[in-house]
Amino acid sequence: MNDTLRKSWIYLLGALFIVSSFIYLLKYTVDQGWITDGIKIGLGLAFGSGCVIGGLKWLQKKQQLVGEIVAGMGVAMLYTTFSFSGIYYAFWEPMTVFLCMIALTLGLSVLAFRIRLRLLMNISLLGGLLSPWMLRPETDQVFTLFLYLLVLNAAFFTVSLKHRWTELRLTSFIGTWILYAVYFLQFDPELGKLWSLPFRYALAAFGFYVIAFLVSSWKNNVNFDGLNLYLGIVNAIVFGLWSIIILDRIVPYSYPLIFMGVLYVALACIVQRLTRSFNGPVITKLVGGLLLILIASTQLGHHMAVKPLINVYFWTAIAIALLIAGTIKAYDSLKAVSIAIWFIVVLYWYTMTWSTPWGTWFGTFIPFLNWAALAWELLAAIGFYLSLRISFNKLGATENKLLAYVYSVISHLIIGGLLTVQIRNMIREYQLGSWMDFQLTLSIAWGIYALLLFLWGAYSRQSVYRIFGSIVLIAVAIKTLLFDLSGSETIYKVLVLFTLGVISFVIAYVNGRWKNTREVSQEISEEVPGEPSEESSGEMKI
Known part of the structure; x- marks a missing residue:
């Protein structure tokens, strides 16, 4: 003034x-x-x-x-x-x-x-x-x-x-x-439907000021700080409160909050493109938008048994979007936030998956091809992609390699959870419990998984998979011998023990071949100096 x-x-x-x-x-x-x-x-x-x-x-x-x-x-x-x-x-x-x-x-x-x-x-x-x-x-x-x-x-x-x-x-x-x-307050308008006049007018006012403040900041030498930023925040708060009041008992308040959250994330991208920097206004809009989405996500699928599954897909999509943005723009902060969200979702899904509906297709349960299974598989795929492709610019090669191992191990744990849940659901759905014991079947599945880990470790020449496979195999042995064999003897227990024995012999054979291959590789490396071995090259293979 x-x-x-x-x-x-x-x-x-x-x-x-x-x-x-x-x-x-x-x-x-x-x-x-x-x-x-x-x-x-x-x-x-x-x-x-x-x-x-x-x-x-x-x-x-x-x-x-x-x-x-x-x-x-x-x-x-x-x-x-x-x-x-x-x-x-x-x-x-x-x-x-x-x-x-x-x-x-x-x-x-x-x-x-x-x-x-x-x-x-x-x-x-x-x-x-x-x-x-x-x-x-x-x-x-x-x-x-x-x-x-x-x-x-x-x-x-x-x-x-x-x-x-x-x-x-x-x-x-x-x-x-x-x-x-x-x-x-004067007219006491009718609020019986979603697209009512009060909501339209509030949305029009909100939209007008969103555009007006954006244009105003752009005209002001592409400066998105100051009064426009503060009034934009107040505009969002006022519209959010009015939308909750207007849409009460019509739709959950999560819907307008999701709309606003997505809008402000989009505005953050627009401001970042205009200013070509990751500045305060960009962070304010991005964090505010994500916070609104977070608040809204607590109500997605409210009173529905499938709500945990919706949350997993919803937040996994956000993690993927942030990961893509962080990779394209080379922003370590966005990649770190994406990985943190992915890890939290993995913990959440491990906790909630046991009581969540299976997500059948048209009422038919297909093992490993249902919505619950796809959630496991999507989380594992993200982890494997992180271990292969994602690194932080501010970290050295050793730290990035260690993180890659962590992502990979977590992804293999996800696969273990996938096997456990899907086998349990398959036995329940097809009523196989009369002749197929769940715990023994799970032991076979984990044994096969340990074999696959050894095979992949031998192929990729990465000792971490042999270590992880050994841990899985030892856990299977303890589980089977100490817990699964209790109770009456059945022919199925005999078949399980025989199968696990065969799996163990195959793993031993693979492990022996792996050691021989490594010894030959080391001899070649000693004969030809200056040629690093494939394992020492630092490449990460899953």
């Missing part, structure tokens, strides 16, 4: 009182029925126009302060007359009000552009916003009201951008949301 406006705030307050008295007088005459409505409209037009003309005359005489105050009061009285004619009482059609608003606002904007009449603009805006608030319409001319607000906001925002008069932006923003509250 410049020095002239700071020194003239008392004149601004006085003009506001005069305009308020005019508005109240107009309303009082309606209540008393003293004169006809047509005469009131005529007097309002005449008195407002007279003040505008008189103010312009004062401006021509170089009496700028008096001229701006008088002309501003005249414009405010004209706005009041339009509001009275089209909103308080539907004497004029919405298009008539719209055309009058366009003509007056266009003329006012031209004056502001040409001779920078800042005080006049402030008085006019305050009067324009104050008149619907004080008149409190008794007829539901809501469309006309918001058409009126659209013209005011568009014009005064444009002038604010041109001359950087930030108080116009702030006043129009606050006044619009106050008028929305007046409309909501």
